[in-house]
């Protein structure tokens with residue numbers, strides 16, 4: 796999805812809203828099932844361009860515990876500082892190299908959308924908070940019911956038994 800900056804780039808104090816859909820289906824790291832809904836604004840703050848974005852998408856994720864696929868609505872809100880390409884050399888001298896460089900009056904925000912979506916995911920992806928996971932012996936998904944395997948003895952209790960004896 797590209798955002799038009801032409802009305803703010805050379806216009807200090809200008810602020811323009813935008814909205815649309817971003818097709819992130821080419822993203823390998825995150826499997827979006829439908830286009831991501833995006834809205835936000837671009838502002839010229841004393842010559843610096845700031846983009847503030849809020850986006851929501853539906854992704855197909857894999858549970859880390861039971862390995863089942865599930866769909867989850869995920870949303871992000873973030874803002875980034877944008878710097879025009881020809882001003883970039885000066886910016887780097889200031890040590891502000893975290894800015895995103897653009898050329899012309901359009902910026903493609905797909906990449907920063909994906910980065911922010913990935914950063915927003917928890918370290919552990921679970922289909923539900925109390926996912927029971929897979930049986931360690933037979934591999935059955937225990938969310939679908941018990942498998943009938945012997946429960947392996949918990950080694951912590953063995954240690955306790957030994958202490959008592």
Ligand SMILES: [Zn+2]
Pocket residue numbers: 858859860861862863921922923926927928
């Ligand atoms: Zn699960």
Ligand SMILES: [Zn+2]
Pocket residue numbers: 930931932933934935942943944
């Ligand atoms: Zn089992």
